[in-house]
Every structure is written in C-alpha cells, then in structure tokens.
Amino acid sequence: MTTTEGPSGGPAEGLTTSDRILDAALASFATRGYDATSLDALAKGLELTKQSILYWFPSKDAVLEAVIARSAGELSVALETALSDAGAGWVRVEAVVRSVFRVAARQPELLGLLREVGRLGPPAATQMTLALEPLVRRASSFLEAEMDAGTMRRHDPRLLLLAIYSTVIGMVTEVEVLRALGEEPTARSLVRRRTDVLALLRSALVIE
Amino acid sequence: MTTTEGPSGGPAEGLTTSDRILDAALASFATRGYDATSLDALAKGLELTKQSILYWFPSKDAVLEAVIARSAGELSVALETALSDAGAGWVRVEAVVRSVFRVAARQPELLGLLREVGRLGPPAATQMTLALEPLVRRASSFLEAEMDAGTMRRHDPRLLLLAIYSTVIGMVTEVEVLRALGEEPTARSLVRRRTDVLALLRSALVIE
DNA sequence: GAAGTTGTCTACCATTTGGTAAGTGACCAC
DNA sequence: GTGGTCACTTACCAAATGGTAGACAACTTC
Numbered sequence: 475m476t477t478t479e480g481p482s483g484g485p486a487e488g489l490t491t492s493d494r495i496l497d498a499a500l501a502s503f504a505t506r507g508y509d510a511t512s513l514d515a516l517a518k519g520l521e522l523t524k525q526s527i528l529y530w531f532p533s534k535d536a537v538l539e540a541v542i543a544r545s546a547g548e549l550s551v552a553l554e555t556a557l558s559d560a561g562a563g564w565v566r567v568e569a570v571v572r573s574v575f576r577v578a579a580r581q582p583e584l585l586g587l588l589r590e591v592g593r594l595g596p597p598a599a600t601q602m603t604l605a606l607e608p609l610v611r612r613a614s615s616f617l618e619a620e621m622d623a624g625t626m627r628r629h630d631p632r633l634l635l636l637a638i639y640s641t642v643i644g645m646v647t648e649v650e651v652l653r654a655l656g657e658e659p660t661a662r663s664l665v666r667r668r669t670d671v672l673a674l675l676r677s678a679l680v681i682e
Numbered sequence: 683m684t685t686t687e688g689p690s691g692g693p694a695e696g697l698t699t700s701d702r703i704l705d706a707a708l709a710s711f712a713t714r715g716y717d718a719t720s721l722d723a724l725a726k727g728l729e730l731t732k733q734s735i736l737y738w739f740p741s742k743d744a745v746l747e748a749v750i751a752r753s754a755g756e757l758s759v760a761l762e763t764a765l766s767d768a769g770a771g772w773v774r775v776e777a778v779v780r781s782v783f784r785v786a787a788r789q790p791e792l793l794g795l796l797r798e799v800g801r802l803g804p805p806a807a808t809q810m811t812l813a814l815e816p817l818v819r820r821a822s823s824f825l826e827a828e829m830d831a832g833t834m835r836r837h838d839p840r841l842l843l844l845a846i847y848s849t850v851i852g853m854v855t856e857v858e859v860l861r862a863l864g865e866e867p868t869a870r871s872l873v874r875r876r877t878d879v880l881a882l883l884r885s886a887l888v889i890e
Numbered sequence: 891g892a893a894g895t896t897g898t899c900t901a902c903c904a905t906t907t908g909g910t911a912a913g914t915g916a917c918c919a920c
Numbered sequence: 921g922t923g924g925t926c927a928c929t930t931a932c933c934a935a936a937t938g939g940t941a942g943a944c945a946a947c948t949t950c
Binding site: 699730731733734737738 | 926927928929930
C-alpha cells in the first residue's frame, strides 16, 4: 500500500506520497505541535489536498500513529546500536548520549516528537511507550548492573533514567529556555552542550 | 478592573471572576495545552459563557498573557525567597530545588505552564523569559560565584542552569515518561524523586 | 477497447473556533 | 426615578477544522 509508487514514482525526491506525508507531519507535529497542525496546512506544504492525505491515512489520528510508529523505530535503531556496542560502564552511557546528540543534529524532529507525544498523553503516549519499551528495559537493566558492579553510584535505576532522559532531551529540545539564557541554538552550541552534559553526567554517575 | 467584585463578591469562593478565569485557564493550558483549550470549554467549566471571558479579556491570547504574567510572578516569589535565603553553596541549590518541588506538590500547573510556554515559542515565551529574567540572572551569577570559589565543579553557568532546569522540571512534569518507566506519579513518588534528584545533583555539582 | 485499479481532485458538510453586536437585569449616584 | 455603569447574556458570524461522497484522469490487465 505504501510502496505502490515504487522507488522512482514520487513526484519529487523519489519518495512515496505516504512517506512525504509522514515527513511533513513529523516536522510539523514536532515543532508546531499536533493540535496546531491542520491537515489543510500539511497538504498545502506538500502541494496536495487534504483529501489526498485522507486517502493514505483514514484520519489525522492515524497520521500521528504512523508518525509515531516510524519515528519510534528509527529512534530504537539509533539507540539500540549504541547501547549494544562494545564497551562497558561510562563508555557505554557516553555512546548512547552521543547518539542522541547525533540524532539531534541530523533529525531534531525525532526528539521534538518524543516531547510532543509525552505531552499529548494516551493513547499516543502509550503507543510510543510500548514501541520504546525494549530500549527502556535494556537501558534500565544496564544501569542496574553497573550499580551492582559498583562502577556507578546507586540510585533508583528508573529515576536515574528519567533524570538522564530529562537532562539530555532538555539540553537538546529546550530551545526557548536556551534563548532565555542568552545562548543561541546553533550547531556549534549543540556540540558545546554535548560536551557539557557529558561532563555533568560523568561526575554525577561515575564513582572515582 | 479585576477587583471590582470585592473580596466577597464572587459567586463561589470569594474570587473575582477574572481570577477564576485565570485559574481555569492556567489549569487547562498546563495540562491540555493552549491550542487544545477552547474558550467555550473554559467557560463551560466556570459556568459562564465564552462571551463573559471575552468581557474580562479582549482575546484568548490576552488570557494567556495574563496567565503568564500572574504565574511568572508567583514562581518568582517562590524561588526568589529560596534563592535569597541564608546559606551558601550546595545548601542554597538544595533550597531552590526543594522549593520547586514544593510548587510541584501545591501548584503543579505552574510548572506545566512553564513547559507549555516554552513549547509555544514567541511571543508567549518571550514574555515568560522577560518576567523570569531577574531570577535567571541571580541564579546564574550565584552558580558562577560558587564555581569561582571552588565549591562547585566548573561548567558554563548557563548550560549548567539549563541542565538543572531540565532535570528538575523533567522529574516533576514528565508524567508520561514516568509512567513509561513503571512509576506511578503519586505524592509519595514525588518525594522519592526529590530525594533522588537532590542526590544526583549533589554528586554532579559539589566538589569533595 | 473494455474493465478495473490507483491516486488525486472538486464539492460538500457538520462542528468548532475566536470574536462582534446588541441587548438585559442589577445596582448606584443624584 | 432617571441615567449610567457593571457583569453577563443571547444572537450571530466568518473562518477553519476533520471528514465524506463522488468524479476523473492515468495506467494496467485482459
């Protein structure tokens, strides 16, 4: 259903219409937010009509659902790789954090969506939760193992994960707060933030 | 204009109509979000008509503006107190964090609004920024002084502030993430989160 | 070349949105 | 007791929203 146009059938960059819709929807949901995104506006940006969107997806909710499914998949791949790569202890945390910042640089909308979905609550949040659950489980048990091994300070692993999540995601998505602090959200600044958050996390987590 | 009804003129708890409107708006903006909040729904909850809201405030934007102004004021008071109280170094950071958690327990909408406004961007975010600017300045220079004194690890004070902000606000407002981690957002859990975030921040910041 | 199938369009529609206009009853000044 | 203000109402409205129905052109299949 989504691959009917083939690799070269799309009117633009060789993308399926449904993929182009998901791209635009992801971008708009992540920045303007779900509620503030209208199908008409979405369609206009794609040089389509709203009805064409509703041809590919039965409803606006279904578009969100598809966006979440796709994005959660991409996010999982990006992080699972870092999480399963060799290395232990702090090195592994650093690898994961770095991969989040890599996502922030290449596809900031992915992290913006994560935020937006958390704000929307169920059922969207539930779907995202379920899709990322394996990742969370692995990360949580990794932290626990490290604490058991005595290489990281002891905390409730779930709260620790929430703290890391909040810090990293905040550092990457809190554009307005950044501006409030007089720091323009540029690419250079992103690197600086990465360096800083890594140093911060390191002193918070690592024993010795 | 807002005090015409006097201290006992309100139909319910002795509150001005315009204050009741702001209360309801704050709650709804903070939870459902600005876009998802309609004047009709707001009015219905207050047993008023939408037109009565538009009698007190010229537009929906103006309601948001007023909500931000009032909330930023309350937030400033709560935090300025903690920030200006006696004590130095870590004790003072702890006092501020504790006061944020106190707000989270008594008026969680205040922090929810902070989040929502950051998401909305200008002009709302700019207004909030300006209103909280003195607070940010004081906090930033406090951290810088501590780092100069060698009692806290050296970081870019603004990025450090962003990290602390993200962590604390995240710990307090990321209900869905909390749920995703299998932690129900109860009052008891809030206390645990406070303990945990304090321990975490302490090891991240304090030298020795 | 007739019969699908596919992707997009035009034409609608009911509902909701923020906002305007014009009233109405209660209270107050004089 | 009349004029005026105050708080709130009913009656509208234009625009936008998500969604339906049906037409239509392009292409494939036989």
